[in-house]
Amino acid sequence: MEERIDELEEKIAQKDKRIEEQNERIEEQQERIEELETRLRKYENPHTPPSKRRSGTDESPTSQDDEDDDVRTDGGTPGRKDGHNPEWRSPPDPDEEIEVTSDCCPECGDHFDESVGVSPRLVEEVPDPQPPEVTQYNRHRYQCDSCGTETVATHPDCPDEGQFGVNVIAQSALSRYDHRLPYRKITDRFEQLHGLELSGASAWHATERAARAGRCEYEQIRREIQEAEIVHVDETGIKRDGDQAWIWTFRTDEHTLYAVRESRGSDVPAEVLGEDFAGTVICDGWTAYPAFSSTLQRCWAHLLREAEDVASDHEEAEPVYRYLKQMFVGLQSWLETDPDPRARAQMHRACQDGLRSLVERSVTDEPVATLLGKIEGGLDHWLTFVGEPAVSPTNNAAENALREPVVLRKIIGTLRNDRGMFVHETILSLLATWRQQGRNPYEELTRVVHDNEMISREQTVPVVETSG
Structure with a gap:
């Protein structure tokens, strides 16, 4: 009888051990699920634009055939969309x-009398890589017989510092911020x-000179932005020497400004736009x-994404999302009729x-109540x-302006110091603004570097030596 009891107790102990092991595996799996859900929320949340959300298909891109390598992961397809006119490249003048x-037929060798037509073909080619031009400027020094002042002659193409010219400086900055290349x-x-x-x-110092x-x-x-009537503003995180910082963008129809700051508070727009800014943000x-x-316009794209996200999980939010979407679509259609100010005021009320x-x-439901609270807070x-x-009812312009800094953030990782922040915000602002205005970034960079050299010479006091 005792042997039977011992046998049963041993079986119970074994089962308890298996149950404990299974519970441990369940806990590990639960932790893994929570980790994956956290990673998924980075891409599937109401603050993520549709263009950056992952595809709803279960098929992994790596399991597709080679012929499907160009299928986009956001659910779209490459190429021109249906209904859009094709874009043709304009042929250049030769x-x-x-x-x-x-002279003769390649088949039978008979000689041709004359040409019966011409089949033109345009071929575009770039010149062979050119070696650098090395120039030595023998800058003559002069001493005034009257006052003893010593002056060094200047030349418009000879920089006051460094051994690299305007084109090298401009290309270094463009290679870093336009082509996204590491300095090596x-x-x-x-x-x-x-x-x-x-x-x-040297490439870094050349880029810094372009920023200065x-x-x-x-x-x-x-x-210019401080005087604007409407400014799109947004911000995103960036690292400074491994610590959290923020890159802000301020965008109008013709200008884009970036500012890297360690703050995400209201002091940044107050500093950039000015305390007395009278426009609409x-x-x-x-x-x-x-x-x-x-004087604000809250972004409807954010609101509709968040409402849709809540409605997908909470039935109580579905009528809220439908109401907001119908209101927004209806207003968009109504505004296309160009109503007068009185009608606009009535519609606003x-x-x-x-x-x-x-x-x-x-x-x-608490998430629905939170959504309604956000709507109420921005009434x-x-x-x-x-x-x-x-x-504009959306802040898409500012979000688009942040795309380039976000890509660069993934490449460079972190800004090292204040000098890095200075260069980063300056070059990004110049390139973005020039592109908005249809100007050539390379030509503009060479211009500002050359002009800065001229201004520096005009403002620099010459080296003075007085004769004893």
Whole structure:
């Protein structure tokens, strides 16, 4: 009998051990599930634009055939969309025409009398890589017999510092911020194309010189934005020496300014735009914006994405999402009729009353209540675009402006110090603004570097030596 009891106790102990092991595996699997869900929320959340959300298909891109390598992972397809007109490349005018003739038939060898037609073909080619031009400037020194002042002669193409010219400085900055190359790759590029030996440190210093040369134009962009009637503003994280910082963008129709700051508070727009900024700020729901200005347009793209996300999990939010979407689509169609100011004011009041009624409904789900709270918190800022024709209902312009800094963030990882922040915000602002205005970034960079050299010479006091 005792042996039977011992046998049963041993079996029970074994089962308890298996149960304990299974519980441990379940806990490990649960932790793994939570980790994967956290990673998924990075791509599947209401603050992620549709273009960056992952495809809803279960098939992994790596399991597709080679012929499907160009299928996009966001659910779209490559190439021209249906209904869009094709874009044709305009043929250039030839710089030279060469007559290509033949004397005899390649089949039978009979001689041709004359050509019966011409089949033109345009061929575009770039010149062979050019070696660097090395110039020695023998700068003569002069001493005044009257006052003893010693002066060194200057030349417009001879820089006051360093041994690299304007084109090298401009190409270094463009290679870094336009072509997104690491500095070691920039040195490879100069070596391969021009046979110019350039160290990574020299490429960095050349890029820094381009930023210092363009800083006056950067400040001019800021002054233009400060005077604008409408400014799109947004911010995203960036690292400074491994610590959290933020890159802000301020964008108008013709200017884009970036500012790298360690703060995400209202002090940044107050610094960049000025305490007395009188324009309209188009933004998302971050608290820094209402703390800075009361004249806002909250982004409807953010609102509709968040409402859709909540409605997908909570049935109680479905009528809220439908109401918001119908209101937005209806307003877009109505505004295309170009209503007069009086009609706009009436529509503004009617829609605001509708939003008030929406947020006053009683709900039980906490996420739905949170959504309604956000709508209520921005009641004075959702409908600015109804009364102001030039105001956009979304902040897509600022979000688009942040795409390039986000790509660079993935490449460079972190900015090292204040000098890196200075260069980063300056070059990015200049390139973005020049592109908005249809200007050639390379030509503009060479211009600002050359002009800065001229201004520096005019403002620099010559070396003075007085004869004892």
